[in-house]
Amino acid sequence: xxxxxxxxxxxxxxxxxxxxxxxxxxxxxxxxxxxxxxxxxxxxxxxxxxxxxxxxxxxxxxxxxxxxxxxxxxxxxxxxxxxxxxxxxxxxxxxxxxxxxxxxxxxxxxxxxxxxxxxxxxxxxxxxxxxxxxxxxxxxxxxxxxxxxxxxxxxxxxxxxxxxxxxxxxxxxxxxxxxxxxxxxxxxxxxxxxxxxxxxxxxxxxxxxxxxxxxxxxxxxxxxxxxxxxxxxxxxxxx
Numbered sequence: 001x002x003x004x005x006x007x008x009x010x011x012x013x014x015x016x017x018x019x020x021x022x023x024x025x026x027x028x029x030x031x032x033x034x035x036x037x038x039x040x041x042x043x044x045x046x047x048x049x050x051x052x053x054x055x056x057x058x059x060x061x062x063x064x065x066x067x068x069x070x071x072x073x074x075x076x077x078x079x080x081x082x083x084x085x086x087x088x089x090x091x092x093x094x095x096x097x098x099x100x101x102x103x104x105x106x107x108x109x110x111x112x113x114x115x116x117x118x119x120x121x122x123x124x125x126x127x128x129x130x131x132x133x134x135x136x137x138x139x140x141x142x143x144x145x146x147x148x149x150x151x152x153x154x155x156x157x158x159x160x161x162x163x164x165x166x167x168x169x170x171x172x173x174x175x176x177x178x179x180x181x182x183x184x185x186x187x188x189x190x191x192x193x194x195x196x197x198x199x200x201x202x203x204x205x206x207x208x209x210x211x212x213x214x215x216x217x218x219x220x221x222x223x224x225x226x227x228x229x230x231x232x233x234x235x236x237x238x239x
Contacts, residue, residue, distance in 0.1 A: 004060060005018045005060065013030075013213070014167055016033035016034070017167075019219075020053070020056070022076075024115075027042065027076045027216060028042065028173075030042070030163070030213055031057055031061070032145070032147055035144045036066075036144075037067055038063055038066050039065070039069060040065045040068050040084070041068075041069045041070075041173045042070060042175070043068060043070070043081045043084065044077075045077075045080070045110065046080060046110075046119045046123045047079060047126060048080075048123075049080045050084065051080070053080060054084055064086070066142075069090045069161060069173075070089065070161065071160065071176065072092070072156060072157040072159055072161065072215075073102075073159055074109070075106050075107075075109050077215065078106070078127070079110065079127065080123070081128040082127065089131055090134055090138065091130030091132075092151040092152075093134060093135045095161075098159065099128075099130075104124070110124070134150070134151045147164065147165050148205075149162075150162045152198045152202070153198060154191040154194055155191055156175065156190055157189050158189045162177065162202055162205065164205045170205075170209070170211070171212075172202055172212050172213065173213045174213060174215060176214075176216065177198050177215070178202070178214040178225055179215060179216045179217055180217025180219075182216065182217070184228065193236065193238050195236065196239070199229035200229065203226065203229075208222045212224070
Protein backbone atom coordinates (compact mmCIF):
# COMPACT_ATOMS: atom_id res chain seq x y z
CA UNK A 1 0.00 0.00 0.00
CA UNK A 2 3.07 2.28 0.07
CA UNK A 3 3.95 2.21 -3.64
CA UNK A 4 2.12 5.34 -4.74
CA UNK A 5 2.65 7.87 -1.92
CA UNK A 6 4.90 10.11 -4.00
CA UNK A 7 2.53 9.93 -6.98
CA UNK A 8 -0.06 11.71 -4.83
CA UNK A 9 2.36 14.32 -3.50
CA UNK A 10 2.85 12.54 -0.17
CA UNK A 11 6.12 11.74 1.60
CA UNK A 12 6.40 8.12 2.72
CA UNK A 13 7.79 7.89 6.26
CA UNK A 14 7.47 4.16 6.85
CA UNK A 15 5.24 1.19 6.11
CA UNK A 16 1.69 2.51 6.07
CA UNK A 17 2.80 5.98 7.22
CA UNK A 18 3.05 9.13 5.14
CA UNK A 19 2.46 12.83 5.29
CA UNK A 20 1.53 15.64 2.96
CA UNK A 21 2.58 19.29 3.13
CA UNK A 22 -0.54 21.14 2.09
CA UNK A 23 -0.37 24.25 -0.11
CA UNK A 24 -1.00 27.74 1.20
CA UNK A 25 0.09 27.52 4.83
CA UNK A 26 2.42 24.51 4.46
CA UNK A 27 0.45 22.63 7.13
CA UNK A 28 1.11 18.91 7.49
CA UNK A 29 -1.42 16.07 7.38
CA UNK A 30 -0.20 12.63 8.51
CA UNK A 31 -1.72 9.23 7.66
CA UNK A 32 -1.09 6.12 9.75
CA UNK A 33 -2.62 2.84 8.56
CA UNK A 34 -3.13 -0.38 10.49
CA UNK A 35 -4.87 -3.52 9.31
CA UNK A 36 -8.23 -2.42 10.71
CA UNK A 37 -8.13 1.36 10.92
CA UNK A 38 -6.61 4.51 9.43
CA UNK A 39 -5.65 7.56 11.47
CA UNK A 40 -5.38 11.03 9.93
CA UNK A 41 -3.61 13.69 11.97
CA UNK A 42 -5.00 17.14 11.10
CA UNK A 43 -7.42 17.77 8.26
CA UNK A 44 -6.36 20.91 6.42
CA UNK A 45 -7.44 24.53 6.19
CA UNK A 46 -10.84 24.08 4.53
CA UNK A 47 -13.54 21.60 3.71
CA UNK A 48 -12.14 21.56 0.18
CA UNK A 49 -8.73 20.43 1.48
CA UNK A 50 -10.41 17.83 3.66
CA UNK A 51 -12.21 16.36 0.68
CA UNK A 52 -8.92 16.19 -1.22
CA UNK A 53 -7.21 14.45 1.70
CA UNK A 54 -10.11 11.99 1.98
CA UNK A 55 -9.93 11.19 -1.73
CA UNK A 56 -6.18 10.71 -1.65
CA UNK A 57 -6.25 8.56 1.49
CA UNK A 58 -8.83 6.27 -0.08
CA UNK A 59 -6.80 6.02 -3.29
CA UNK A 60 -3.57 5.29 -1.41
CA UNK A 61 -4.92 2.77 1.06
CA UNK A 62 -8.14 1.47 -0.49
CA UNK A 63 -9.94 2.24 2.77
CA UNK A 64 -11.51 5.22 4.45
CA UNK A 65 -10.12 7.20 7.36
CA UNK A 66 -11.58 5.84 10.60
CA UNK A 67 -9.88 8.06 13.20
CA UNK A 68 -8.82 11.71 13.24
CA UNK A 69 -6.47 13.40 15.72
CA UNK A 70 -6.50 17.20 15.80
CA UNK A 71 -3.19 18.59 17.04
CA UNK A 72 -4.68 21.96 18.05
CA UNK A 73 -7.72 24.09 17.23
CA UNK A 74 -6.31 26.49 14.61
CA UNK A 75 -8.10 26.84 11.29
CA UNK A 76 -5.36 25.41 9.07
CA UNK A 77 -5.44 22.14 11.01
CA UNK A 78 -9.16 21.55 11.66
CA UNK A 79 -11.42 23.00 8.97
CA UNK A 80 -11.35 19.89 6.77
CA UNK A 81 -12.71 17.52 9.42
CA UNK A 82 -16.30 17.49 8.17
CA UNK A 83 -15.15 15.71 5.00
CA UNK A 84 -14.63 12.51 7.03
CA UNK A 85 -18.13 11.37 7.92
CA UNK A 86 -18.14 8.55 10.46
CA UNK A 87 -14.56 9.02 11.64
CA UNK A 88 -13.92 9.20 15.39
CA UNK A 89 -12.39 12.60 16.15
CA UNK A 90 -9.92 13.13 19.01
CA UNK A 91 -8.51 16.29 20.50
CA UNK A 92 -6.87 17.50 23.68
CA UNK A 93 -9.31 18.17 26.50
CA UNK A 94 -10.99 21.53 25.96
CA UNK A 95 -10.72 21.47 22.18
CA UNK A 96 -14.33 20.36 21.71
CA UNK A 97 -15.82 23.16 23.77
CA UNK A 98 -13.62 25.74 22.09
CA UNK A 99 -14.61 24.63 18.58
CA UNK A 100 -18.30 24.30 19.45
CA UNK A 101 -18.41 27.84 20.78
CA UNK A 102 -15.74 29.38 18.60
CA UNK A 103 -16.66 28.67 14.98
CA UNK A 104 -17.00 32.40 14.29
CA UNK A 105 -13.49 33.03 15.64
CA UNK A 106 -12.06 30.19 13.55
CA UNK A 107 -13.80 31.66 10.48
CA UNK A 108 -12.46 35.15 11.20
CA UNK A 109 -8.91 33.88 11.68
CA UNK A 110 -9.09 31.87 8.44
CA UNK A 111 -10.21 34.93 6.47
CA UNK A 112 -7.60 37.13 8.14
CA UNK A 113 -4.92 34.61 7.14
CA UNK A 114 -6.04 34.60 3.51
CA UNK A 115 -8.59 31.81 3.09
CA UNK A 116 -11.27 33.06 0.66
CA UNK A 117 -14.44 34.08 2.47
CA UNK A 118 -16.76 31.58 0.77
CA UNK A 119 -14.39 28.67 1.55
CA UNK A 120 -14.02 29.83 5.14
CA UNK A 121 -17.78 30.21 5.59
CA UNK A 122 -18.57 26.81 4.08
CA UNK A 123 -15.94 25.14 6.27
CA UNK A 124 -16.86 26.91 9.51
CA UNK A 125 -20.55 26.15 9.02
CA UNK A 126 -19.82 22.42 9.28
CA UNK A 127 -16.90 22.63 11.74
CA UNK A 128 -16.58 19.35 13.64
CA UNK A 129 -15.56 19.29 17.30
CA UNK A 130 -13.86 16.20 18.76
CA UNK A 131 -16.16 13.72 20.47
CA UNK A 132 -13.21 12.01 22.14
CA UNK A 133 -11.16 14.20 24.48
CA UNK A 134 -7.67 13.21 25.60
CA UNK A 135 -6.84 14.24 29.17
CA UNK A 136 -3.56 12.37 29.54
CA UNK A 137 -2.75 9.59 27.08
CA UNK A 138 -4.99 7.49 24.83
CA UNK A 139 -3.86 4.38 22.97
CA UNK A 140 -5.50 3.73 19.61
CA UNK A 141 -5.39 0.19 18.21
CA UNK A 142 -5.48 0.42 14.41
CA UNK A 143 -4.97 -3.33 13.98
CA UNK A 144 -1.40 -4.59 14.18
CA UNK A 145 -0.30 -1.07 15.09
CA UNK A 146 -0.94 1.01 18.19
CA UNK A 147 -0.46 4.76 18.30
CA UNK A 148 -0.41 6.95 21.39
CA UNK A 149 -2.28 10.26 21.60
CA UNK A 150 -0.74 12.54 24.23
CA UNK A 151 -2.19 15.73 25.70
CA UNK A 152 0.93 17.82 26.26
CA UNK A 153 -0.99 20.73 27.78
CA UNK A 154 -1.16 24.36 26.74
CA UNK A 155 1.83 25.63 24.77
CA UNK A 156 1.50 26.75 21.13
CA UNK A 157 -2.26 26.85 21.76
CA UNK A 158 -4.46 26.22 24.76
CA UNK A 159 -5.00 22.61 23.71
CA UNK A 160 -2.02 20.79 22.16
CA UNK A 161 -2.05 17.10 21.23
CA UNK A 162 0.93 15.03 20.04
CA UNK A 163 0.87 11.59 18.42
CA UNK A 164 3.52 8.90 18.90
CA UNK A 165 3.77 6.19 16.23
CA UNK A 166 6.10 3.48 17.58
CA UNK A 167 8.49 1.88 15.10
CA UNK A 168 12.06 1.79 13.92
CA UNK A 169 12.40 4.68 13.94
CA UNK A 170 9.54 5.98 16.05
CA UNK A 171 7.65 8.99 14.73
CA UNK A 172 6.23 11.92 16.70
CA UNK A 173 3.58 14.16 15.12
CA UNK A 174 4.17 17.50 16.83
CA UNK A 175 1.55 19.85 15.42
CA UNK A 176 2.71 23.45 15.70
CA UNK A 177 4.69 22.79 18.85
CA UNK A 178 7.51 22.42 16.30
CA UNK A 179 7.85 24.38 13.06
CA UNK A 180 10.62 23.98 10.51
CA UNK A 181 9.63 26.27 7.64
CA UNK A 182 9.49 29.40 9.80
CA UNK A 183 9.73 30.66 13.35
CA UNK A 184 7.21 29.09 15.74
CA UNK A 185 4.14 31.29 15.91
CA UNK A 186 2.84 32.45 19.29
CA UNK A 187 -0.68 33.81 18.88
CA UNK A 188 -3.06 35.16 21.51
CA UNK A 189 -3.92 31.66 22.74
CA UNK A 190 -0.30 30.59 23.22
CA UNK A 191 1.18 29.80 26.64
CA UNK A 192 4.85 30.67 26.11
CA UNK A 193 5.97 29.82 29.63
CA UNK A 194 4.82 26.21 29.13
CA UNK A 195 6.10 25.72 25.58
CA UNK A 196 9.66 24.54 26.36
CA UNK A 197 8.29 21.89 28.74
CA UNK A 198 5.96 20.64 25.99
CA UNK A 199 8.98 20.11 23.73
CA UNK A 200 10.71 18.26 26.55
CA UNK A 201 7.69 15.96 26.60
CA UNK A 202 7.96 15.37 22.83
CA UNK A 203 11.62 14.44 23.22
CA UNK A 204 10.74 12.12 26.09
CA UNK A 205 8.15 10.40 23.90
CA UNK A 206 10.30 9.97 20.82
CA UNK A 207 13.86 9.80 22.07
CA UNK A 208 17.03 10.55 20.16
CA UNK A 209 16.35 8.43 17.08
CA UNK A 210 12.74 9.37 16.32
CA UNK A 211 11.48 11.33 13.33
CA UNK A 212 9.69 14.50 14.44
CA UNK A 213 6.96 15.71 12.07
CA UNK A 214 6.29 19.43 12.56
CA UNK A 215 3.03 21.21 11.89
CA UNK A 216 4.78 23.19 9.14
CA UNK A 217 7.94 22.26 7.26
CA UNK A 218 10.28 19.34 6.76
CA UNK A 219 10.66 16.34 9.04
CA UNK A 220 13.31 17.02 11.70
CA UNK A 221 15.38 15.14 14.27
CA UNK A 222 15.74 15.37 18.04
CA UNK A 223 18.61 17.84 17.77
CA UNK A 224 16.38 20.27 15.87
CA UNK A 225 13.61 19.96 18.47
CA UNK A 226 16.11 20.51 21.27
CA UNK A 227 17.56 23.59 19.55
CA UNK A 228 14.07 25.01 18.98
CA UNK A 229 13.26 24.36 22.63
CA UNK A 230 16.31 26.36 23.69
CA UNK A 231 15.45 29.16 21.28
CA UNK A 232 11.89 29.36 22.62
CA UNK A 233 13.12 29.37 26.21
CA UNK A 234 15.42 32.29 25.39
CA UNK A 235 12.74 34.09 23.39
CA UNK A 236 10.17 33.84 26.17
CA UNK A 237 12.54 34.15 29.11
CA UNK A 238 11.82 30.76 30.67
CA UNK A 239 14.05 27.84 31.59
